[in-house]
Amino acid sequence: EREMASYAERTKASQAATERARKVMPAGVPSSFQAYDPWPVVVKHAAGFTMVDVDDNSYVDYDMGFGALFAGHMNPAVHKAVSEQLADGTLYVTPCELNAEVGEILADRYGFPMWRPTNSGTEATMDAIRLARGVTGREKLVKVEGGYHGHHDEVMISNKPGLDEAGPADAPHSVPQSGGITQGTIDDVIVIPYNDPEALDRALAAGDVACFIVEPVMENIGICLPDEGYLQAVRDICDKHGTLLIFDEVKTGITAGYGGATNQLGVRPDLITLAKSIGGGFPVGAFGGKAEYMNYITDGTVLHLGTYNGNPLVMAAVKATLTEACTKPIVEETVARNGRLVDACQAIIDRSGIPAHTVRFGAKGCITWSASPVRNYRDYKATDFDLAFAQWIHGINRGVLLPPGLDEQWLISVMHDDDAAMRYATVFDEFVQELVG
Ligand code: PLP
Numbered sequence: 420e421r422e423m424a425s426y427a428e429r430t431k432a433s434q435a436a437t438e439r440a441r442k443v444m445p446a447g448v449p450s451s452f453q454a455y456d457p458w459p460v461v462v463k464h465a466a467g468f469t470m471v472d473v474d475d476n477s478y479v480d481y482d483m484g485f486g487a488l489f490a491g492h493m494n495p496a497v498h499k500a501v502s503e504q505l506a507d508g509t510l511y512v513t514p515c516e517l518n519a520e521v522g523e524i525l526a527d528r529y530g531f532p533m534w535r536p537t538n539s540g541t542e543a544t545m546d547a548i549r550l551a552r553g554v555t556g557r558e559k560l561v562k563v564e565g566g567y568h569g570h571h572d573e574v575m576i577s578n579k580p581g582l583d584e585a586g587p588a589d590a591p592h593s594v595p596q597s598g599g600i601t602q603g604t605i606d607d608v609i610v611i612p613y614n615d616p617e618a619l620d621r622a623l624a625a626g627d628v629a630c631f632i633v634e635p636v637m638e639n640i641g642i643c644l645p646d647e648g649y650l651q652a653v654r655d656i657c658d659k660h661g662t663l664l665i666f667d668e669v670k671t672g673i674t675a676g677y678g679g680a681t682n683q684l685g686v687r688p689d690l691i692t693l694a695k696s697i698g699g700g701f702p703v704g705a706f707g708g709k710a711e712y713m714n715y716i717t718d719g720t721v722l723h724l725g726t727y728n729g730n731p732l733v734m735a736a737v738k739a740t741l742t743e744a745c746t747k748p749i750v751e752e753t754v755a756r757n758g759r760l761v762d763a764c765q766a767i768i769d770r771s772g773i774p775a776h777t778v779r780f781g782a783k784g785c786i787t788w789s790a791s792p793v794r795n796y797r798d799y800k801a802t803d804f805d806l807a808f809a810q811w812i813h814g815i816n817r818g819v820l821l822p823p824g825l826d827e828q829w830l831i832s833v834m835h836d837d838d839a840a841m842r843y844a845t846v847f848d849e850f851v852q853e854l855v856g
Contacts, residue, residue, distance in 0.1 A: 422812040423457070429816065432473040433461040452485075455823050460815070465492040467834040470820055478820035479842050481829035486638070487695035489674050489753075489782065490744040491834025497699035500739035504732050512726060517734035524741045525707055528678050529691060533713035536705050536729045536737075540669035540694030541569030543704035544632060546723050547690045548573060551630035551663040553721035554712050561622045561631045561662075563613040564591045565796025567639035568632055568667050568692075572600045577610040578639070579826075588797045589618060613637055613795040614645060616652035623660035630663040630690075635680040638670035640799040641785040642778040642828050650686040657689075663712070664688040669704070672696035673740075674830055675781035676754060677747045683781070699740035701733045749833050750782070756840050757782045757831040763844035771851045774803070778828075785828035786810065786847070799825070806854075813850045819843055 427434070437458035440447035446454040453459055460472045468491060470480045483489065490497055504517075522534045537543045548560055560573060564585065568574035575596045577585070586592035591610045609628070611618040619631060635650055637643035657664040666688035671680035673696045681691060689712060694704035707713065715721045727733075761779040764786060768775050774790040787793055788803035788810075804825060811823045819842065821827060831840050 422816055425816050426812060427457060429476055430458065430460060430472065430474055434458050436461040436473055460820065467491050467493065468832060468839045476818070478818045479839050480820045481843055482821050482827060483830040483832050484700060485695065485827065486670050486674055486783070486830045487698060488700045489696035489830060489832050490699040490740045491832040492700065494699055494744045494834060496743035497736050497739045500735040501732055504735035507731070509732055510727070510730060514729065515731050515734070517731055517738060518729045521734050521737050524738065525705060528741065529681060529707060531691060531707040532710050534705050534707035535716065535723050536703065536734065538702050538725060538727050539569070539704045540692065541571055542725065543669065543692035543694055543706045544568040544574055544667055545571040547665050547692050547706040548630060548632065550712060550715060550721050551665060551690065553715050555629045555661065555663060557627045557629040559607050559609060559628045561609045561611060561619065561628055563633055564610050565613070565640045565799060566634060566637060572604045573608055574632070575600060576605060576608040582800060588612060589615070612797070613643060614649050615795070616649060616656060619653060620656050623656060623662050628660065628662045630665050631657055632665040632667055634667045634670060635684055636671050636675070636780050638783065638828060639826055640796060641787050641793065641825050642780050642783060643793050643795065643799065644778065644780065645684070646794065650684055654686050663690060665690045665692065667692045669694040671780070673745055673750065674783055677750050697737050697740060698733065699736045699744060701736040703733050703737055745833055753782045753831055753833050756835065756837060757784055760784060760831060760840045760844055763841065764847055767844065767848050767851050771855050773851060773854060782831045783828045788825070810850050814846050817846045819846045
């Protein structure tokens, strides 16, 4: 309560800005994930790893646009490339050479020959799922409980179901997460637990499953790692049933390491979806895969459309992000910097004996508020959300910017220096000391 009062005191201009916005916009925010109580921080400007709000509070940003800003705010290379492109026009709706350049860069990094750009991760997963249906002639889709893949209807099933409606842990119900989703859509989506190959085998054996869409590492319930051998088992089971495997790398993307989680973990899907970190903060997505599948788009069997696809400003940002801002050595250095932060946080936990542990993947990390590992959504739901909230409000009042709750994880961008990265550990240490008294 003391921390909530302090937040309210520090963010009076954010309160006023939110109250104004609420009159013209539901919840006063452009995307419902941006709303939280009592009101969100409203930002004036950002650069590097710093964000400044309308009350002139300065924060070290550890959210970095839900991971979209791996390149940092206003990365100089991205800024320069976009500024130069701006002078040459913002939209052509006929191709420009940047499209092929970006396709080549993605092919090189991810080892898949063909790509199409989209404007968001949502579009990437929507288009990949349609392609899988077009290729297989099947209708159903399998996803994991607690998995988020954007906001189109078919993936807005069992993102964050309440335990009262979620059904048995080993055979979860398909729970719509929004009004406006048809029963037909709900019936088309089969939900299984993560890290459970047998459940996948059972779901695919029932027949008519076009694709299994999964984040190779779940990054919308903190960070939830695959068990040893899980992804290879998934690959084998999909092959056995003729179901396409889609790795949703919207969040892992290049934050996982140079070639994404796919290369890092050594299992190849049939289709891959990207967004966020490849765009240096610009609205982008992409999907790619094996030529035998992508050629369904080439021959027009499956349509993939969009006025803004391959937008030259955005393509300039992607190219600069991938070739200048986030090169292999820069990514490796950033992953190492994140490793030092994770180690520091784990040492604080070990010293204090609090029921928590750290999880890391690439340039990301999180504090998981349970003594035991989180292997799936039900484990995640059993962690201590009250302590997570207490840590969040303590942090935000001391300039550690993240969204509340346990869904997100921190990201060390290529523009965080050691001091900026370690600030998180310092504030976490203060919190833990208050906690253990
Ligand atoms: N897939 C995953 C794994 C995501 O985390 C998200 C967004 O958080 C999406 C897809 C949707 O991306 P976007 O918000 O760009 O539509």
